[in-house]
Amino acid sequence: MPDDPAGASGRSSSSPMVQFDAVTKRFGGFTAVDHVSLDIGRGEFFALLGPSGCGKTTLLRMLAGFEQPDAGRILLDGTDIVRVPPYERPVNMMFQSYALFPHLTVAGNVAFGLRQDGWNRADIDARVKEMLALVKLSDFAHRKPHQLSGGQRQRVALARALAKSPKVFLLDEPLGALDKKLRDETQFELTALQQRLGLSFIIVTHDQEEAMTMAGRIGVMHAGKLVQVGTPAEIYEEPQTRWVAEFIGDINLFEGKVVDYGGRLATVDTASGSFDVASKGNVQEGDTVCVAVRPEKVAIHRAEPSDRENVLHGKIVDIAYLGDLSVYKTRLDNGALIRASVANIDRHAATMLQRGDAAWLSFAPDAGVLIRS
């Protein structure tokens, strides 16, 4: 792994709103968060992405104050908040379960935080009205949480956490309990809301689509470590580790050795053949590397193409027709299984190749990414 996993894009230009500085958290013998350093800027929509148990939620809970780091500092707007109890931190969280108070009405839930801050009645009423209008729940002010649908509860939780105008708004798997359609709508609503309010949003999710749709930057976590930080495009197109490459989206991997390195192009010998891959100078001759190619960047041909580089030959073993695109699984002559996805631009394109047909695959040198093993 590179020494600075956050890379150039891990630091934002203006003074950061949140800084994790070598934060470590252990539960017994298990290290949940391992030496994580990360800056999150003002007004940024940041996503912590990773599989369950990777430490992303623990990191968020340390920022909210529900867990104490064993080592490292957490700075909020330049101040170390590790010793500050959760009820005095200017951050608010939307819980995965929403954690609405069942004995209070919708308005009572939204007003709860304001009451703790000693607002007067009139101001509270006005603020509650404003927040409920924001989440389009004005007509539900006097309902109890159990009388609401899942989507409405989620919006109450949103209004409650935003009512206090926190410096940072934390969202723990906010869309997990919603159905697909509602989730899509809410994703766009959250993005719009974030842009309107200009607050720093930090979202924790295991769903890469969710992270990619909403976040400006994504921090990918694995086994307590922050493995890569970058924009959704950087994470997808230039994964820095094999794990990130495999975690985000579908990918074909060829392990091999760099046999020739000519400044911009590296030649890699793999079990499936020799490939020319564009390289940004992060490899040397003799390095063991992985050539990673996304399925949509693999072209599929019925006859051997003469004008293409990195050509592979195999037999189609399975075709998954997904409507907008078809995924062809091809068994190469050496036994490796390669996926190629093709957009179904032509209505009859899907019927042109059949299972069992021989096929040639190819990918451009700049379609592949070199990942050092």
Added chain:
Amino acid sequence: MAGSSARFDRWYRRVVIGVPYLWLIVFLAIPFLIVLRISLSQTELAQPPYSPVFDLSAGWQGVKNFVSALSFENFKTLFGDWLYVSSYVRSLTVAAISTLILLVIGVPIAYGMARSPRWLQPMLVMAVILPFWTAFLIRIYAWINILQRDGLLNDLLLALGVISEPLTWLATDTAIFIGIVYSYLPFMVLPLYAAFEKMDDTLLEAAADLGCPRWKAFWLVTLPLAVPGIIAGSLLCFIPVVGEFVIPDLLGGSDSLFIGQTLWTEFFSNKDWPVASALATILLAILLVPIMIYQHMQSRSLERR
């Protein structure tokens, strides 16, 4: 064979629904009607010790005679005599105060149990139930030994230097309260524990997140959510304490009587079954109020699910 299985189904359903009703009719409704009927009779030195007696052989005329002989005289007597009214008042007051004391003691115990480590909780619940393994009467007799003039309590207080002379505990109201609180604590703690135990900890985190310190969250979140448990525990204590007989009889003095003691006296010493029955009927009417409140709360919390 769809027809016969549907018939079996219907039959089965009737039996299942019928059993609890049958139970209630045989062991609640009929006994109550008998008590009510006796409460409307007059006392007699006879066997049975009241009149009128239902005479089937006289036919329709017998029924009419029987009904016309019933009267509310006994109830008038009860309300006219301060002895009875004060018995009710005393029972209700002691029950109310005891319930408050039980709440004040029970809430911290139950909360502490619910907050202790998971593996410890079954043992703590066991410890609360453990006294039930000894007969109730024996435990109250044990308190006589503890509370008497040369008993354990005075010995302990003297040894600690809290008091210089043995105090009188037995035959005081303090002894009654000690006995009641000791005996009924499990009935208060268990429903409270159940309420605290199922509380979602995330709610406390949400409260903290919104700026509410721990102690305040207890009042604003934990206690309001434990209200069903508080009501259940209070009623489980209040209702039987009102009718309590053994504790005031063994530990209390003889100056003012609980309704249970008055009832016992009427029934066994004065052999006045009708007045005793009238006392019981009114007691039941009084206790119906909290029971109905409880029912109402129960159905409301069921709706919420």
